[in-house]
Structure formats: structure tokens, C-alpha cells
Amino acid sequence: MSDFILRLQSAVTDVVIKTHPFAEIIYWGPHLSHFSSQDAACLTRPVANGRLDVDSPVTLMAELGHGLFGAPGIEGHRQGLDASPIFTTIKVEQNEQNLTIFSEDKHAGLRLCSEIQLDSSGVLNVRHGLTNLREQPWQVDRFAVTLPVAERAREVMAFHGRWIREFQPHRLILEHDSFVLENRRGRTSHEHFPAMITGSQTFSEMQGEVWGVHLGWSGNHRLRAEVKTDGRRYLQAEALYLPGEIALAEGETLWTPNLYGSYSAQGLNGMSQQFHRYLREQIIHFPDNKPRPVHLNTWEGIYFDHDPQYIMQMADEAAQLGVERFIIDDGWFKGRNDDWAALGDWYLDEKKYPNGLMPVIEHVKSLGMEFGIWVEPEMINPDSDLYRSHPDWVLAMPGYETLTGRHQYVLNLNIPQVFDYLLERMSWLLGEHLVDYVKWDMNRELVQPGYNGKAAADAQTRQFYRLLDTLVARFPHIEFESCASGGGRIDYEVLKRSHRFWASDNNDALERNIIQRGMSYFFPPEVMGSHIGNRYCHATFRQHSITFRGLTALFGHMGLEIDPVSADQQEREGYRKYTALHKQWRDVIHHGVQWRVDMPDATTLAHGVVSQDKCQAIFLVSQLAMPDYSLMAPLRISGLEPSARYQLTLLDHPNIQITGEGGHTMRKLPEWMTTSQTVSGEWLQQAGLSLPILDPESAILIGLQRV
Ligand code: GLA
Numbered sequence: 001m002s003d004f005i006l007r008l009q010s011a012v013t014d015v016v017i018k019t020h021p022f023a024e025i026i027y028w029g030p031h032l033s034h035f036s037s038q039d040a041a042c043l044t045r046p047v048a049n050g051r052l053d054v055d056s057p058v059t060l061m062a063e064l065g066h067g068l069f070g071a072p073g074i075e076g077h078r079q080g081l082d083a084s085p086i087f088t089t090i091k092v093e094q095n096e097q098n099l100t101i102f103s104e105d106k107h108a109g110l111r112l113c114s115e116i117q118l119d120s121s122g123v124l125n126v127r128h129g130l131t132n133l134r135e136q137p138w139q140v141d142r143f144a145v146t147l148p149v150a151e152r153a154r155e156v157m158a159f160h161g162r163w164i165r166e167f168q169p170h171r172l173i174l175e176h177d178s179f180v181l182e183n184r185r186g187r188t189s190h191e192h193f194p195a196m197i198t199g200s201q202t203f204s205e206m207q208g209e210v211w212g213v214h215l216g217w218s219g220n221h222r223l224r225a226e227v228k229t230d231g232r233r234y235l236q237a238e239a240l241y242l243p244g245e246i247a248l249a250e251g252e253t254l255w256t257p258n259l260y261g262s263y264s265a266q267g268l269n270g271m272s273q274q275f276h277r278y279l280r281e282q283i284i285h286f287p288d289n290k291p292r293p294v295h296l297n298t299w300e301g302i303y304f305d306h307d308p309q310y311i312m313q314m315a316d317e318a319a320q321l322g323v324e325r326f327i328i329d330d331g332w333f334k335g336r337n338d339d340w341a342a343l344g345d346w347y348l349d350e351k352k353y354p355n356g357l358m359p360v361i362e363h364v365k366s367l368g369m370e371f372g373i374w375v376e377p378e379m380i381n382p383d384s385d386l387y388r389s390h391p392d393w394v395l396a397m398p399g400y401e402t403l404t405g406r407h408q409y410v411l412n413l414n415i416p417q418v419f420d421y422l423l424e425r426m427s428w429l430l431g432e433h434l435v436d437y438v439k440w441d442m443n444r445e446l447v448q449p450g451y452n453g454k455a456a457a458d459a460q461t462r463q464f465y466r467l468l469d470t471l472v473a474r475f476p477h478i479e480f481e482s483c484a485s486g487g488g489r490i491d492y493e494v495l496k497r498s499h500r501f502w503a504s505d506n507n508d509a510l511e512r513n514i515i516q517r518g519m520s521y522f523f524p525p526e527v528m529g530s531h532i533g534n535r536y537c538h539a540t541f542r543q544h545s546i547t548f549r550g551l552t553a554l555f556g557h558m559g560l561e562i563d564p565v566s567a568d569q570q571e572r573e574g575y576r577k578y579t580a581l582h583k584q585w586r587d588v589i590h591h592g593v594q595w596r597v598d599m600p601d602a603t604t605l606a607h608g609v610v611s612q613d614k615c616q617a618i619f620l621v622s623q624l625a626m627p628d629y630s631l632m633a634p635l636r637i638s639g640l641e642p643s644a645r646y647q648l649t650l651l652d653h654p655n656i657q658i659t660g661e662g663g664h665t666m667r668k669l670p671e672w673m674t675t676s677q678t679v680s681g682e683w684l685q686q687a688g689l690s691l692p693i694l695d696p697e698s699a700i701l702i703g704l705q706r707v
Helices: 037-043 267-283 308-321 358-366 385-389 416-431 457-474 509-520 546-553 569-591 681-686
Strands: 005-009 013-018 024-030 074-077 088-095 098-105 110-118 123-132 138-149 155-162 165-173 177-183 195-199 210-216 221-227 233-239 246-248 253-255 258-264 295-297 325-328 370-375 437-440 479-482 500-502 528-532 557-560 593-597 604-610 616-623 645-652 678-680 698-706
Touching: 005 037, 005 110, 013 110, 024 037, 024 138, 024 258, 123 138, 123 246, 123 267, 138 210, 138 258, 155 177, 165 509, 195 221, 195 233, 210 221, 210 233, 210 267, 246 253, 258 267, 267 593, 295 308, 295 528, 308 325, 308 358, 308 569, 325 437, 358 370, 370 416, 416 457, 457 479, 509 528, 509 546, 509 593, 509 604, 528 546, 528 569, 546 569, 546 616, 546 645, 546 698, 557 569, 569 604, 569 616, 645 681, 678 681
Parallel strands: 295 325, 295 557, 325 370, 370 437, 437 479, 479 500, 500 528, 528 557
Antiparallel strands: 005 013, 013 024, 074 138, 088 098, 098 110, 110 123, 123 253, 123 258, 138 233, 138 246, 155 165, 155 195, 177 221, 195 210, 210 258, 221 233, 593 604, 604 616, 616 698, 645 678, 645 698
């Protein structure tokens, strides 16, 4: 048996796979320093009474035919036949940390190619390709990647959300059956971020074992955590297909999306750090190495009200504030005066811009800033010239009334003329103007997505990738942001062809604290768009100090979402201050190691970044609501060099009122805040640092410099 045991290893994680006769992952856990393939024999299971007389493996393809009795990894048929495949390994290729297993079912006429890669970051990346070997099509109903996890992974964490409330974590103890997350919205969605984390009970940011997975796919999907009746557990993820959507012709291959997995014995931080490193090394490709420029986006400043003179004034002010990239949002194209009309008509609105866009762009450039522009290519308003001439270009099911969302329909990118039209219009915009950056939006879900009467959600997602890929190849110097009503299309597959995410349309700092933390489990700060919004938040009408807003926006790809012309002096000072502070720490934030800190009081959120060389660190403590306790727990800072000493600095804080009499939260500040102090990395990690008592909706920023 030991001949058929292969191992993929990284410094933190190993995966052990039994390859014959059926491929099976038998171990995914901590790195094994004394591995011998013979050891695997002691994991051979007994056969329980009262069920099949043979062992039932959870194979790589999780076929029902082995007696899985759980959610299988493959379902489909050839007009009812060949519906219960079992794949037998025919060839195995290992090239360092890449394993490819070829297997076949001769009865069903199907071939499988499974690619398993364990990156040096510790991230596991798995996908399967299914090929039909017969003349008659094989109808694919389901095709998933299945990853067994240890029996002790009893707790599940996933994310729910909605527009202006993305990445909300929730947890449950799963003892039996399954927990399923299904997305049928046609884009990655705000509601069902395609990820699941399982772990030892009460795993936290800093403790416990966790196995986290993310499906790299921007369409419909299904993720599942399953407990078999024998106690074994697995995670499963797939693109979700609508009825009849996928039929494989002879010789045709269907690939699952990539499923990315990260195991950590050090809680959620370890999982995220591995994902971040993987993205930085394998997926994120910025056109060049320059720092991520600070943005000013016009949306919440002027909405659809575009006057080039005023926009140039905004640019003047933006440059004064330290902004490095100026973006014109929605409202620049023909007839776009509100969200009822004009999507699809990608021609400049000459009434608003009688001299064209170039004077504005040149003005922005003359101020030393880059120029960006908003588009939403996949959409069409019924009230548009495009719809009037091509009503049949809509992604819809014939015979039914198509529902609008934000007064718009979806364009059917599967129609070659539609694809060509969009490519031509986008190429005009990007080729004939000095554009450095595109905010690519997608503001409607897919309902009854149809092409030639058949379901076409999967095909639509693939065509979106193709369109964006073509533009990225044609304009390699341009960066793209993925936005879908805020954070509706955030995933690793779209990140292969984009450079930033608009995390949420909600710039309320209180809400952003939760949203951004949720996003940080899977994405590093440099791809997370985080803007300082108006004092009165447009999404919630809450009011926050510039300090709280500024500090909250600091830990991402920062920007401003305001009108700097109409802002008062105090606000402007704040924008300038936090832009400068971000630039000062940008290198650490965008390249360092991110840590979230466990705090006993759920109303306190603490997180920070330690530079790769452990010489600098920056930590933010945000108090979201009235603290539960009268003192705040010490802040324990991980990731520093234990033997080194660090100078503590209070980089920024609100007006910490110490009234002595008459109430308020605090009489005396912690000592380190008023005297100069150095502390060892070990002490900070094990014992920590006293915190001042913060008011609700305020934050402090702490800097550490190795001495
Ligand atoms: C979406 C985006 C916003 C903004 C508007 C413009 O809602 O999420 O940021 O660009 O569209 O219409």
C-alpha cells in the first residue's frame, strides 16, 4: 500500500493522498517532520456492523458508488444512463508540490483529471476536469471538489450579508448532517461569500485549529460542510448549475473552479496569513510595483451631477489633500442623469462634457494624479438607445417578463455581437483616453438567465471573465476594480484579472469595522478599497468623527469618497491628515503580516500589521459600542520578535477626555501613554499593553518601532 501513498508538503501543512485504486486524501493537517508512507497503514478503518461489508472511502471525487451515503462530488447522466460513475486511477504525475491524478470510468465513458497543488505558503489548491468520452452528451448536474477535514473540526464559520452589509461572520456547532450555503444570484454575491471555515471548537483569531476554504468563482455556487453518520467530515464546494445548463459533448472537458484551502494550528490568523501570502505571490498582479495610490472617487461627492469645471475644482482640492488617483464615477455617459437610463450607451455625454473628457483628464494628470473612470458594461437600461435598437440582447428567458433591478437588465454576453460591441466601446474609452484605472461595476443579479431558451448563468460568468481578460491583455497598464453594488463580486477568480475590490457601498466607519474584518479573513489590505466617507454617512445617516473614519479607512487601499470642494476646513484637515498617515504606513500595511487580536469584550475590535522584517508594527483598537467592562483588557500583540525591544507610540487618538469629576469613562490614562516606554516583543505577545477606556465609536492607533 505504501507505494500508493504520496505526500505534498509545505513548512506548515502537509497533505497525504492515497492514489490507488481510488484517489483519496487521507490527511490534511500540520506539517509532518517524520513522515513515512508506511505510517498511513495504521489509518486503515474497521468495517462497522449494520452497513456495507467493505470500507467506504471519501474519495477525491466523492462518488456515491463507494457507499458514501453523503453529498456526492459528481451527479449527472446520459439521458438517465451512466449516472453512477466510479473513477479508477490510471496515471499519477507528481512534480514537486503539484500532483495530477488521471482516472477513468470505462462503463460510464468519463475521464477525470484532478490537479492538487500545495503552495509553499501552505495553501492547497484543487480542481477537477471531467471529460466525456462518448458521442452522446453527458449532462452535468453537479461537479464539486471535496476535501475531508479532521473529525475534530466541529465548528463552522461562514459569512452572510447583504447590500451595504457584507462579510458578516456567523458560527455554528455542526454535529450531524450538513450546513449548506447556496448562491443563486449569478454573481459572487453579498449574501453568500463562497467560503467556509471549520475548526476545533471555539477556535479564535489566535487559537485553535482551522481548515478554511474559498471557491474561486464569480457565479452561482454551493458550499457544504458535511458530517457523515460515521463521524467523518468533509467540505465540498462547486459551481452551482441551473437545470440543463451543462452538457458535455464528446471530448469536451468541464473544469470545476479552483478550491483554495488553508489549514492553521494557530487560529484564524494563521489561515489568513497563508491566504494573503498565496494571493500576493500567485494571484495578484499589479501592472507595476508602485505603491497603491490614494483615491478620490466622485460618487458620494456629486453623484450624477457632472460639471467638468466643478470636477476639475474637485481634482485641484484632491491633489492638495494628497490624493494620487482621481476617479470619475457614474454619470459621464450619454443620457445618464439618474439610475433609470443610459446603461449600454457607452458614448460620452456631450451635453455635460461639450469639450470631451480629455480636458478633465489632462487637468487631473497635470496635478500629478492618475485618472480613473466608472463603467458597468454587463448592463442595459430599458431606457437606452442600445435597448431600443437591440431588445433581443438581454439575458432572459423567452416568453417571460424580465424583472428589472436598479431599473436595468443584464446584457447577454454569450451573443457574439454583444461581446464585440462591449469590447469595441470599452476599447474606445480605454484606448482613446488616458485612463489608468477602471471601476468595473455590476449592479444587478441574474434572474432567469437564458440564451436560446436554455439556462446560461455559468456561461455568462465565463464570458464576463473573457471580456475582462481581453481588455486586461489589450490595456496591460490599466488597473481594474471589481465592484458589484459594493462587495457583490469579491473572490479569487475575479482577482486574477482585477486589482482592487470595492468592499462595500457603506462607508459608515462602525459598519466598515465589521465588513473589513470579515473581508480580511481572505484578502490582504492592499486589494480592499476603504474610503473615508462623509461625516453624515450616506448609507446609514450615522455621524462619525474624522478620527474614527480616518483610522478605519487606514488599513486598506485607502481613498476619499467625498466632495472636497464643499467640505469644511476641519474635514479637509482630517482628509489631509489621514491621507498622509496612510502614506507613511502604507508600505507596512500593504506588505506586512496582518493580525487580528482576540479581545474578551466583543465590543472591541483590535487588529494590526507587523512589517515582514518585524521592525515596525501598527495596531488599531476600535471601540464599537459601550464597553462591557469598566476596564479594557490589555492588547496582546503577536508577530513581533520576542527578544527585541519596541518603542511604543500613540500615533492617533480621539479626544480622550479625563474629567476626573462628573462622569465619563476614565480618570487617568495608562502610563505608557504619557511617558516614553520600550517593551519586549515577548511581553507584548504574552502579557500585553494596557489600553485607555475608549468611548463608543472611537479608535486609537498604536505604532511600534524596534529599538
Ligand atoms: C454602485 C457602486 C457605487 C457607485 C454606483 C454608481 O452602487 O457600488 O460605488 O459606483 O454604483 O451608480
